[in-house]
Amino acid sequence: MPRLELLAELKGHTDRVWSVAWSPTSNILASCGGDRTVRLWVPTTSELSQWNCTNVLEGAHTRTIRSAAWSPNGRYLATASFDATTGIWERDANGATLEGHENETKSVAWSASGALVATCGRDKSVWIWEVEADNDFECISVQQEHTQDVKMVIWHPSEELLASASYDDTIKIWKEDEDDWYCSDTLEGHESTVWAIDFNKSGDYLVSASDDKTLKFWKKCSPDHVDGNVGKHRVDPKWKCIYTLSGHHQRCIYSVSNGNNDHTFNYTMVASIPSAHGVADINCVQWHTSETHSNLLASAGDDGIILNEYVS
Amino acid sequence: MPELINANPTIYTPSKSSHRIETKDEVNEDIEDIIDSQEVFDLIRSISDPEHPLTLEQLNVTQLEHVTVDDANNHVFIEFTPTIPHCSMATLIGLCIRVRLLRSLPERFKVDISVRKGTHQSEIAVNKQLNDKERVAAALENAHLLEVVNQCLSTAAMRGASQKIE
Numbered sequence: 001m002p003r004l005e006l007l008a009e010l011k012g013h014t015d016r017v018w019s020v021a022w023s024p025t026s027n028i029l030a031s032c033g034g035d036r037t038v039r040l041w042v043p044t045t046s047e048l049s050q051w052n053c054t055n056v057l058e059g060a061h062t063r064t065i066r067s068a069a070w071s072p073n074g075r076y077l078a079t080a081s082f083d084a085t086t087g088i089w090e091r092d093a094n095g096a097t098l099e100g101h102e103n104e105t106k107s108v109a110w111s112a113s114g115a116l117v118a119t120c121g122r123d124k125s126v127w128i129w130e131v132e133a134d135n136d137f138e139c140i141s142v143q144q145e146h147t148q149d150v151k152m153v154i155w156h157p158s159e160e161l162l163a164s165a166s167y168d169d170t171i172k173i174w175k176e177d178e179d180d181w182y183c184s185d186t187l188e189g190h191e192s193t194v195w196a197i198d199f200n201k202s203g204d205y206l207v208s209a210s211d212d213k214t215l216k217f218w219k220k221c222s223p224d225h226v227d228g229n230v231g232k233h234r235v236d237p238k239w240k241c242i243y244t245l246s247g248h249h250q251r252c253i254y255s256v257s258n259g260n261n262d263h264t265f266n267y268t269m270v271a272s273i274p275s276a277h278g279v280a281d282i283n284c285v286q287w288h289t290s291e292t293h294s295n296l297l298a299s300a301g302d303d304g305i306i307l308n309e310y311v312s
Numbered sequence: 313m314p315e316l317i318n319a320n321p322t323i324y325t326p327s328k329s330s331h332r333i334e335t336k337d338e339v340n341e342d343i344e345d346i347i348d349s350q351e352v353f354d355l356i357r358s359i360s361d362p363e364h365p366l367t368l369e370q371l372n373v374t375q376l377e378h379v380t381v382d383d384a385n386n387h388v389f390i391e392f393t394p395t396i397p398h399c400s401m402a403t404l405i406g407l408c409i410r411v412r413l414l415r416s417l418p419e420r421f422k423v424d425i426s427v428r429k430g431t432h433q434s435e436i437a438v439n440k441q442l443n444d445k446e447r448v449a450a451a452l453e454n455a456h457l458l459e460v461v462n463q464c465l466s467t468a469a470m471r472g473a474s475q476k477i478e
Contacts, residue, residue, distance in 0.1 A: 016449070034449065063453050066446070082450050104450050122450070149447070167444070193444065211444075251422060279386065279420040281445065 002271045002312045004297065010041050010305040012053045017300035019067040019284045025074030027290070029298055031305055032065035038079055038089070041305075048296065048307070060087045060097070067107045067152075067284075072114045080105040086119050088135060096135040100127060100142075107152040111160055118162050120150035126164050126174065128181055141181040143174060151195050156203045163206060165194035171208055171218075173239060184236035187218055189244075198258040206239060209256040217243040217267070243267055259287030259294060271310065277301035316363050321395045324372045346383040347417070353379045355416050356390070356409050358470040362401045362460065369472060371395055373405060378428060386420040388413065391428040402432050406442040407451060408464045415465075 015034030022029055029041040029051070038057040044050045063082035070077055079087040086098040086108050102123035109118050117129040117137060128141040149167035156163070162174040171187035171194055192211035199206055206218040218239040245267055276282065280303035288296035295310040345351075353376045357369040368374040378391040390409055394402045406425050413423050425442045427435040441447050451457055 064449060082453055106446070122447075151446070167440070193440070 002310065004271045004273050004276075004308040004310055006273075007047075007296070007307040007309050008049050008051050010039075010051050010053070010307065012039055012056075013037070013304060016302045017283065017305050018064065020286050020298045020300045020305060021068045021070055021077075022286055022289045022298065023070050023074045024072055024289045025070075027293065029305075029307075030068045030070065030077055031300060032068045032079060033300070034064045036061050036063065036065060036081075038065060038068055038077065048293075048309075051307070057089055060089075060095070061085065063104075066105070069108050069110055071110045072112060076110075078108040078110065078117060080108040080119060080121070084121070086117075088137070090135070094135070096137060098127075098129060098137050098139075100139055101125065106150065107154075109153045109155050109162075111155040111162075112158050113160075116155070116160065118153040118155065118164075120153045120164055122149045124148060124150060124166075126150055126153060126162070126172075128162070128174075140179075143172075143181060143183065145172060145183045145186075146170070149193075151193065152197060154197055154199065157199050157201055158203055161203075163197050163199070165197045165208060167193045169194060169210075171197055171206070171239075173236075175236065185239050187239050187241070189216055189241045190214070193252075195253065196255045198256050200258050207256050207258060209253040211252040213246060213249045213251065213253060215245040215253065215256060216241050217245070248272075254282065255284045255286075257286045257297075273308065276306065276308070277303050317398075317400055318363075318396045321361075321364060321366070321371050323366060323370050325370075347381055347421075348383065349376060349379040349381045352381050352388055352390070352413070352417070354471040355468065356412055357472045358467050359405075359408050359412055360464045360467045362404050362408075362464055367467065367470075367472075368392070368405065368409075374409070386422060388417065388421050388423045390423065390425045392425070393428045393431045397431060397433050399432065402427055402434075402438050403441055404460065404464075406438065407448065407457075408461050410442060410448060411452065411461050412465055412468050 013033050013035050017031055017033040020029055020031045030038055032038045039053045040055040041051045042054050044052050061081040061083050065079050065081045068077055068079045077089040082104040084101045084103050084105055086105055088096040101121040104122040105119055106121050115131055120126045124146050126143040127139055129137045130140050132138055146166040147168045150164050152165045154163050160176055164172050169190045169192055172183050173185040174181055175184040190210040190212050194208050194210050196209040197206055204220050208216045219242045220237045221240045223235045223238055280301040282299050282301045284300040286298050288294055297308045299306055356374050358367045361371055373392050380389040410425055426439045432438060
């Protein structure tokens with residue numbers, strides 16, 4: 001019977017852990033949270049039951065670090081902080097600080113090519129930055145169509161297509177059109193804050209997690225008005241909710257992770273750990289990004305970090 | 313002095329029955345006390361109002377019957393009643409209640425806080441903000457706001473014992 005087994009507990013953070021992120025190129029887990037530090041963890045045994053914190057990145061942010069994201073080449077780590085800035089970290093280098101949001105920055109994401117970075121925050125805006133030489137980042141677009149706090153941004157796994165999730169209960173899809181970014185679709189259906197979103201590997205599906213205690217699955221479909229309107233309107237794919245999964249969670253769902261090995265979603269519960277973090281909230285779950293360790297699930301909670309192995 | 317949102321609030325006198333009478337079982341240290349609505353009400357009744365030298369109980373903002381505790385399922389639900397439907401202090405009052413319970417209740421409890429239905433013109437917005445843990449965490453990193461909250465909580469330990477705030 002498929003199950004999740006506890007592999008390790010990663011201890012070191014002195015406050016709530018908000019987020020974890022697996023390096024796409026090596027077996028490193030980054031974590032961040034209320035203690036304003038980022039910690040990097042590497043395994044010391046081949047069974048992955050022991051992990052050491054090899055680096056503590058601190059001093060750059062003056063408030064909670066809400067989330068972290070690795071660049072596709074694994075060279076940079078970006079961090080979004082309540083201090084309104086986004087930090088860019090590079091080994092043995094000075095890094096960079098992206099400024100512009102009015103207040104709490106909540107999420108940061110790298111596009112598949114690594115050429116673009118997106119950030120979002122409580123000021124209801126989504127910013128798109130171009131990565132230039134010498135750790136220089138230029139803001140190329142600021143989108144303000146969400147009517148509330150933007151909780152999370154994530155890029156499509158291969159295209160330059162951005163998705164954002166908001167306290168306004170919607171998800172928006174952003175595209176570029178001749179150097180201009182625009183909202184190509186608004187996904188409505190959740191009844192409360194959308195906390196997290198993830199694409200499947202091919203990017204045809206999107207999954208969202210909400211305060212309304214449901215997960216929704218969205219499929220990229222043909223544009224709604226192909227006939228007659230071509231040329232009048234931009235013809236963009238329409239994302240349609242094809243399934244709502246409810247009844248499994250009694251409280252807000254803060255995080256969702258698709259993992260690396262699925263091409264379509266499975267709507268059946270295959271394994272669960274009740275009270276995985278005891279009485280503490282779980283703020284983030286992330287499947288390992290590599291094929292070799294794709295059965296490894298890291299979770300961050302108000303009490304710390306644990307690693308679980310999915311055994312099928 | 314800035315203009316008060318509600319210059320002349322109605323002041324309520326708590327009934328004597330709102331004071332706890334200790335039972336034999338509660339005094340007996342061999343019996344584990346479950347946390348009940350009276351216990352939780354005692355934690356929040358003496359929080360000071362942000363703009364009056366009065367407690368939330370004296371202003372009838374908090375009431376025992378609007379505190380629901382499910383000890384077995386680790387759940388607390390608090391409804392509070394702003395003194396006026398356009399009270400701009402509602403979010404702050406709710407935040408004070410949340411912080412008080414964060415600091416006093418065992419960690420196992422999940423707490424939901426709402427404006428009592430129909431008592432505030434922005435009740436949905438206020439409720440959403442009060443129950444968003446990220447917004448609460450960010451608010452508590454704001455030194456000025458935290459100072460205001462701590463000020464309101466400075467009387468909370470009275471647990472309804474004395475009704476006069478100096």
